[in-house]
Amino acid sequence: RNPDTEGALAFFADLSRFAGKVESSLRYLHGFQAKHCNNANSQIDCDQFTAQDVFNPVLPLFQQTSCPSVATTSADDLASAALSLGTASSLLSEHKRSLHECCSAVAALFEVDTSVNTATVFRATEATMLLAVVHLRSLVESHRAGYDFIEDMIRQQIVAAVGKELTVRDFSQYMTFHNRKVFKETYQPQPFSFAVRRSPVHSPEGQIQIVTA
Structure with missing residues (x-):
């Protein structure tokens, strides 16, 4: 792997570890509230916050395009190999929309009942943050899986070309x-x-010594 790839993987691995620590802290808060507070929010199971309904824009995507030779590859050819700005914007817009929709649904579960005077440490803000960090870790996992998929595909092509x-x-x-x-x-x-x-x-069994002249 080239240095840019290794650097990107290392950065996202650190980001995933940070998100994991935040997730653990938020789950601890919810567990503390469930143990010491008797309200509706305490009865909600946080394991359901898997972010499976959030659109994941991180995936290896291939386009059917003409393939110029390496010797004639220009900067324009390399630029055309990337997704168009419109396609990338559409993917990110759908990701933003689905994430906002799921966060709103989670926040609705933790609406504060003003008629009951109870102190809570895990509210809608913490719930949406938990959903966000869970989704963030899934994005990092997809990013790593994308690298593995592409590298495995290249390896299979090389093995097929060599014959063994x-x-x-x-x-x-x-x-x-x-x-x-x-x-x-x-x-x-x-x-x-x-x-x-x-x-x-x-x-x-024994010892051997190699002496060079």
């Missing part, structure tokens, strides 16, 4: 073949393998 999955043994065999072409027979590296007999006075 290369292993250390394949590279070792190639280097043996390569050495036959580069070195004369007298100077070709020899396999480092020696048979050691086993008898009452001989054992294959």
Whole structure:
């Protein structure tokens, strides 16, 4: 992976950890309220705040376009490989709309009953914040999954082009073949393998020392 990719993954991993800490704190507040307060808000199950109904705009998306050769690729070709501004705006607008809709629905569950004088520490604000951080963590997970999907797709294409999955043994065999072409027979590296007999006075276990001139 290039440095930009590694930097992006590291940043979003830190962001996800921060969101996880905020989520834990908010769930603790709700648990505290459920234990010590007797009101309608305390009976709401926060595990239902999964943000599954919120549109997720983070996904690997491919477009069917002409594919110029690498040698003739220009800045305009690279720009056309990205989503158009209109498409990106549509995705973000739908994300904003669905998130606002879910937050409003969650906030409605925690409406304060002014006729009852009870102190609460987990209200509509905390509930919508909990939904937001849960959704944020799902976005980070989708971002990472997108990288994994693209990298796995490229790997499968390379394996299909080569015809097999290369292993250390394949590279070792190639280097043996390569050495036959580069070195004369007298100077070709020899396999480092020696048979050691086993008898009452001989054992294959021991020490070996390589001394270079």
